[in-house]
Amino acid sequence: MIFDKLDPVLLGRIQFAFTVSFHILFPAFTIGLASWLAVLEWRWLKTGKEVYADVYRMWVKVFAVTFGMGVVSGVVMSFQFGTNWSVFSDRAGNVLGPLLGYEVLTAFFLEASFLGVMLFGWNRVSPRMHFASTFIVAGGTLISAFWILSANSWMQTPAGFEAGADGLLYPTNWLEIIFNPSFPYRFVHMVVAAYLTTAFVVAGVGGFYLLRGRQVPQARIMLGMAMIMAIFVAPVQLLFGDLHGLNTLKHQPAKVAAMEGLWETQRGAPLKLFGLPDQAGETTLHAIEIPKLSSLILTHELNGEVRGLKEWPREERPPVAWVFWTFRLMVGIGMLMILTGVLGLFLHLRKRLFETRWFHAWCVAMTPAGFLAVLAGWFVTEVGRQPYIIYGVMTTAESVSPVPGTPVAISLVTFVLVYGLMFGAGFYYILKLIRKGPEVEEEAYGSHGVKKPPILAEWAEEEGN
Amino acid sequence: MFNFATFLDLPLIWYALIGVALFLYVLLDGFDLGVGILFPFAPSDQCRDRMMNSIAPFWDGNETWLVLGGGGLFAAFPLAYAILMPAFYIPVILMLLGLIFRGVAFEFRFKAVRSRRVWDYAFHFGSIVATFMQGMLLGAFVQGVKVDGRSFAGGPFDWLNAYSVMVGMALVFGYALLGATWLVMKTDGITQEWARRCAAYVLSYVGLFLAIVSISMPMMNPGVRALWFSLPNLYLLLPIPLCSVALLILIWRDLHKGKEYRPFFLSFGVFVTGYLGLGISLWPWLVPFQVTFRQAAAAGPSQSLLLVGTLVMLPVVLTYTGYCYYLFRGKTSHEAAY
Numbered sequence: 001m002i003f004d005k006l007d008p009v010l011l012g013r014i015q016f017a018f019t020v021s022f023h024i025l026f027p028a029f030t031i032g033l034a035s036w037l038a039v040l041e042w043r044w045l046k047t048g049k050e051v052y053a054d055v056y057r058m059w060v061k062v063f064a065v066t067f068g069m070g071v072v073s074g075v076v077m078s079f080q081f082g083t084n085w086s087v088f089s090d091r092a093g094n095v096l097g098p099l100l101g102y103e104v105l106t107a108f109f110l111e112a113s114f115l116g117v118m119l120f121g122w123n124r125v126s127p128r129m130h131f132a133s134t135f136i137v138a139g140g141t142l143i144s145a146f147w148i149l150s151a152n153s154w155m156q157t158p159a160g161f162e163a164g165a166d167g168l169l170y171p172t173n174w175l176e177i178i179f180n181p182s183f184p185y186r187f188v189h190m191v192v193a194a195y196l197t198t199a200f201v202v203a204g205v206g207g208f209y210l211l212r213g214r215q216v217p218q219a220r221i222m223l224g225m226a227m228i229m230a231i232f233v234a235p236v237q238l239l240f241g242d243l244h245g246l247n248t249l250k251h252q253p254a255k256v257a258a259m260e261g262l263w264e265t266q267r268g269a270p271l272k273l274f275g276l277p278d279q280a281g282e283t284t285l286h287a288i289e290i291p292k293l294s295s296l297i298l299t300h301e302l303n304g305e306v307r308g309l310k311e312w313p314r315e316e317r318p319p320v321a322w323v324f325w326t327f328r329l330m331v332g333i334g335m336l337m338i339l340t341g342v343l344g345l346f347l348h349l350r351k352r353l354f355e356t357r358w359f360h361a362w363c364v365a366m367t368p369a370g371f372l373a374v375l376a377g378w379f380v381t382e383v384g385r386q387p388y389i390i391y392g393v394m395t396t397a398e399s400v401s402p403v404p405g406t407p408v409a410i411s412l413v414t415f416v417l418v419y420g421l422m423f424g425a426g427f428y429y430i431l432k433l434i435r436k437g438p439e440v441e442e443e444a445y446g447s448h449g450v451k452k453p454p455i456l457a458e459w460a461e462e463e464g465n
Numbered sequence: 466m467f468n469f470a471t472f473l474d475l476p477l478i479w480y481a482l483i484g485v486a487l488f489l490y491v492l493l494d495g496f497d498l499g500v501g502i503l504f505p506f507a508p509s510d511q512c513r514d515r516m517m518n519s520i521a522p523f524w525d526g527n528e529t530w531l532v533l534g535g536g537g538l539f540a541a542f543p544l545a546y547a548i549l550m551p552a553f554y555i556p557v558i559l560m561l562l563g564l565i566f567r568g569v570a571f572e573f574r575f576k577a578v579r580s581r582r583v584w585d586y587a588f589h590f591g592s593i594v595a596t597f598m599q600g601m602l603l604g605a606f607v608q609g610v611k612v613d614g615r616s617f618a619g620g621p622f623d624w625l626n627a628y629s630v631m632v633g634m635a636l637v638f639g640y641a642l643l644g645a646t647w648l649v650m651k652t653d654g655i656t657q658e659w660a661r662r663c664a665a666y667v668l669s670y671v672g673l674f675l676a677i678v679s680i681s682m683p684m685m686n687p688g689v690r691a692l693w694f695s696l697p698n699l700y701l702l703l704p705i706p707l708c709s710v711a712l713l714i715l716i717w718r719d720l721h722k723g724k725e726y727r728p729f730f731l732s733f734g735v736f737v738t739g740y741l742g743l744g745i746s747l748w749p750w751l752v753p754f755q756v757t758f759r760q761a762a763a764a765g766p767s768q769s770l771l772l773v774g775t776l777v778m779l780p781v782v783l784t785y786t787g788y789c790y791y792l793f794r795g796k797t798s799h800e801a802a803y
Contacts, residue, residue: 065572071525072568076561078535082550083557089550090615093543094767101540101771104533105778112529113782113789116522124792171766172466401551407621411558418562422569429576 009400011408012084015415017382019076021375022419026070028374031145031191032198033063034138036225041131051217058218058438059202062430064119069426071112073419084408088389088399095161095171096151099178103147111140142191149190153183155390156381157251169393181251185244186381192237193377196337197370199229203340204367205434207360218438220354223363227353230341238334242297248381249298252391254316255384257309258323260294261287269294269306274328277320282310284324315387322383330376333369340366469772470765479541479768480751480758482775486537488740490530492643492733497524499644501567501592502637503663505585511799512656513585519651519797521571526786528564540771544615545751545761552610552617553602553624560598566591593637600636604629607682607747612755628681635674639736641667646716646729651797657725664728665720672713675739679706682746688754689746702745709738 037056044052078100081089117125117133125133160176161169171177206222209215249256261277261284262269271294275287295304309317340362347353389396469475497520507513539546550557570588577584605624612618645667648660683690693702712734719728751758762768 061576065576068525068569068572071528072565075528075532075564075568078532078539079550079557079561081539082535082546083554086547086551086616089539090543090547093539093546094764097536097540097543097763098767098771098774100536101533102774104529104536105774105782108529108532109526109778109782109786112525113785115525116789117792120522121792168764170764171770174466174766174770401554402616402618403551403554404621407554411554414558414562418565422565425573426569429573432576 006405006409008403008405008408009397011405011412012400013396015408015412016080016084018412019073019080019415019419021378022423023070023073023077024374024378025371026066026073027141027145028194028197028371029201030063030067030070031141031194032196033059033066034134034141035195036198036202037063038131038134038138039225041134045127045131051221054438055218055221058433060118061433064115065426065430065433067111067115069422072422076415082401083403084401085389085399086401088394091168091394091399092155092390093168095154095158095169095177098174099147099151099154103144103151107140107144107147111137111144114140145191145194146187149187150178150180150183153186154178154180156180156186156385157182158390158393163393169390182244182247185240185247189237189240189244189377190374192233192240193370193374195229196233196237197374199226199233200337200340200363200366200370202226203230203363204365207363208434209437210354210360211357211364215437216354223354223360226363227341227344227348230337231345232341234334234337234341238338241331241334246298248384252385253307254309254312255318255323255381256298257307257311258318258320258384259327259380260298260306261320261324262294262306262308263310264308265305265311266308267295267305268292268303269298271297275324277324279317279320284320318384318386323380326376326379326383330373330380333373333376336366337369337373466766467769468765469769473772475765475768475772476759476762478772479537479762480749483534483537483541484744486530487534488736490527490534491740492736493527493530494524495640495736496520496643496647496729497527498567498592498596499640499642500647501588501644502596502641503644503648503660504589504592506663508655508659512652512659515652515656515797515799516648517571517574517588518799519648522789522793524568524571526789528568531564537771541763541768542751542758542761543763545756545758547615548610548612548617548752548756549606552619553605555621556598556601556605556624560595560602563591563594563596563598567595592640596637596640597633600633601625601629603636603743604632607632607743607753608685609754610752612752628685631674632678635671635678638667638670638674639739642671642732643729643736646732649720650726650729653796661720661723665717668713668716668720671735672710675709675713675735678739679709679742682743686746686754692746702742705738705742705745709735709742712738 037060040052040056040059043049044056114133114136117130118137121130121133154177157180159180160171160173162172164170202222203226206219206224206226209219210223245256245259257263258277260269261272261275263282263284268291270287270289270291272284272287272289275284277284292302295306296302298304298306309320343359343362344353347356347359353359385391387395387397389399500516500520504513504516507516535546538549566587568591570584570591574581574584574588601624605626608626608628610617610619611623642664645660645664649657649664652660683693692698712731716728716731716735719731747753749757749759751761
């Protein structure tokens with residue numbers, strides 16, 4: 001058939017890259033949002049200030065929409081290991097299967113069940129139990145991140161296993177598998193990234209309300225709490241990222257060489273700010289360099305040795321330009337986040353944080369920053385480990401299912417269309433929720449805790465359109 | 466490295482556990498998919514709001530059993546997962562797409578005003594496609610899969626034939642029965658009245674399809690025939706189909722007597738008997754007639770580690786799942802709750 005001439009491995013990779021990139025946007029947001037909702041509800045219970053509950057009730061709706069999209073795009077992932085990478089599933093199943101099984105057992109059920117209480121349980125459980133549900137959901141998102149990042153990290157830095165005579169991989173030490181060398185770094189780096197992603201969305205929405213002069217008390221809570229994250233957490237993320245990079249240098253030096261665009265092994269390697277990596281020509285053209293900085297960052301010595309890509313045969317090098325550029329994108333956004341924190345601190349000290357309009361506009365512009373940085377970071381680490389699916393053990397090309405190109409190509413196109421539609425609609429409804437803002441004026445109507453009779457609420461909504 | 470394989474029959478335990486997880490999925494997501502199947506036929510928008518609200522707190526947890534079934538199969542029987550997923554590539558992807566449409570419809574529908582109708586149909590067709598594909602998967606599964614070495618060796622459309630289409634339709638009616646009896650239990654007034662008529666209507670089709678599948682399974686496969694129609698097996702196994710018949714009759718009577726709770730649980734019973742019959746017929750295959758559950762089993766340490774987690778977590782999961790059903794007990798209102 002028509003698509004059978006296309007490379008099934010490449011098609012499978014594009015499909016997986018697409019579905020997993022799409023999926024990660026939602027956890028990247030919900031991990032942070034769940035924790036923040038727990039903090040908001042705790043503040044509300046502790047201080048009794050309604051403003052926290054207003055903010056909670058608005059964002060929990062955004063959470064529900066985002067979480068729903070995360071669930072359905074996540075279910076797809078759990079089947080794609082088998083549909084698209086069946087040889088990998090067969091060989092690595094003994095090691096990775098239990099990790100994913102634990103994710104379902106310890107996290108997914110927890111999140112799914114208590115999300116129901118969180119959304120629909122307002123009038124059925126006590127405020128303390130409701131808070132407990134929020135807290136449990138937040139914990140569930142972190143447990144889920146723990147297992148899935150453990151599995152991913154094991155594929156980057158495999159440990160605690162042996163290859164059997166039948167070619168299958170067998171576990172020898174579970175602790176070494178779960179806490180494999182890159183896992184602690186990747187876990188912390190990702191969870192902090194998720195928190196920052198949420199903080200910048202919240203800051204953007206708070207800034208938007210302040211610009212419009214509406215919901216000012218609620219907007220102050222949003223912007224203020226988000227700035228705490230930007231001021232204190234964004235710089236710490238730089239440190240965690242650096243530690244993660246050093247860990248990568250130790251275990252996956254070819255990835256770091258690609259990040260740096262460095263071809264020759266050298267002492268006193270310069271840091272390339274920009275340049276055009278040329279994979280075939282084995283060089284990085286038009287590089288703007290800072291002398292010796294790369295060696296200083298990576299080895300903590302001015303004349304430390306950094307290995308270049310030419311140390312590896314051509315077929316074992318990752319696609320350099322992808323890694324090089326996405327790394328710069330991630331770091332660049334991280335720097336802008338730190339700058340935002342510095343500006344926020346400066347304005348706060350001058351008591352101008354809630355009055356400075358250009359800064360609010362800046363925060364609105366930074367709303368998608370976290371998502372871009374998370375995606376860029378994942379591209380660095382996933383493209384950077386190619387050609388391996390399990391680093392040094394199994395290549396991506398070996399892993400692919402015995403499915404011809406045509407069904408893979410058609411399903412890829414379908415996923416793009418369906419996800420485009422779904423994402424478009426979800427994005428639209430989230431924007432609508434944000435434009436509507438927290439409901440603060442109306443008192444509960446009747447005894448059901450419903451703000452307005454549904455028919456009135458509907459009219460009001462239609463007028464708003 | 467701990468390994469319980471020395472004193473426990475791990476593959477057998479896991480065969481049973483995966484079977485239970487998949488069955489719980491069928492029961493639990495079955496009724497909320499069933500609600501989706503019946504959705505556009507409801508008498509009014511208010512009925513539809515109420516139908517949606519009756520399952521909104523549960524659908525996410527219900528669908529998690531599918532992830533557990535898939536994830537558990539990967540963990541406990543990676544070889545079966547690696548053969549079956551490529552073999553059923555197209556229906557699995559279509560099922561997932563169906564689940565996407567209906568899943569997002571829960572959230573989007575309540576936010577939408579002018580486009581609410583669009584999400585009503587996304588919910589309906591998503592539910593039907595997901596159910597139909599699950600039935601087709603079952604129909605194709607019982608007919609067996611071509612295997613060479615450790616991989617699937619057939620074509621991309623091997624799963625598509627009249628028999629799998631028939632089982633697909635059968636499951637649509639089966640889930641519709643679960644959905645209708647759920648609504649009889651969770652609603653009142655015109656919604657309940659309508660749901661009761663729906664249940665009575667689909668019940669006859671469920672009986673018909675159950676009979677066709679029960680007769681065709683032994684006819685298509687000599688092994689299954691030998692299993693069911695040899696003595697003394699026939700006497701030992703005969704109670705299963707007899708139970709199905711008795712349950713169908715009881716549901717019929719209950720629906721006409723106006724009982725509210727029992728039809729739902731009796732419908733569960735019908736699924737139990739069907740599933741048992743199927744399980745007995747397919748024993749001990751995990752990829753029918755090619756790979757047994759013993760051949761597909763993961764290494765002892767892998768199955769052991771997951772067993773520890775399951776023994777600790779499964780009771781906890783069941784407890785708080787039960788808590789959620791208890792919390793949202795009683796009749797559902799049509800008002801949006803959050």
